[in-house]
Amino acid sequence: MSQNPDQIDAxxxxxxxxxxxxxxxxxxxxxxxxxxxxxxxxxxxxxxxEWITQAGNSELESLANGIARDIDAVRAAITTSWTTSPVEGQINRIKAIKRQRYGRASYPLLRRHVLLSA
Incomplete structure (x- = not known):
C-alpha cells in the first residue's frame, strides 16, 4: 500500500x-x-x-488527534531542516563502547576510552 501503484506487480x-x-x-x-x-x-x-480534518473522519483519527495536539511541533518539523541525527549517532557510538566495556573497568577508564575514540 505504501508503494507507488506503478511500481507494484499485477x-x-x-x-x-x-x-x-x-x-x-x-x-x-x-x-x-x-x-x-x-x-x-x-x-x-x-x-x-485539511489533512488533519480528513484524517479525523477516518481510521487515522487517533493519529490526526495526536498531530493536532502538538501541531506547532509538527509544523516546525516540516518547515525546518534541523535534525538530531548527528547527536543520535554519537549517542549510539558511546552506548556501543559502554556495552563493550560493561563490568570491566571504572567510569574514568570508560570516559578516557570514549574521548580517545572520538
Whole structure:
C-alpha cells in the first residue's frame, strides 16, 4: 500500500483492488497515509490542516488527534531542516563502547576510552 501503484506487480495490484473493495475505509486510510508522507517530505504545510480534518473522519483519527495536539511541533518539523541525527549517532557510538566495556573497568577508564575514540 505504501508503494507507488506503478511500481507494484499485477498480482499485488489485484490483491489491493480486492482488499480496498472489501474495506473501503482502508483505501481512504492508505491514501491519507500517502498524503501525510508527502506532506512530511516537502516544506509546504498548507495542506496539513485539511489533512488533519480528513484524517479525523477516518481510521487515522487517533493519529490526526495526536498531530493536532502538538501541531506547532509538527509544523516546525516540516518547515525546518534541523535534525538530531548527528547527536543520535554519537549517542549510539558511546552506548556501543559502554556495552563493550560493561563490568570491566571504572567510569574514568570508560570516559578516557570514549574521548580517545572520538
Amino acid at each position: 498480482q499485488a495490484r489485484l490483491f489491493l483492488g480486492h482488499l480496498f473493495a472489501q474495506a473501503p475505509e482502508l483505501a481512504v486510510a492508505a491514501e491519507l497515509a500517502k498524503r501525510f508522507v508527502s506532506l512530511l517530505s516537502g516544506s509546504d504545510i498548507a495542506g496539513l490542516d
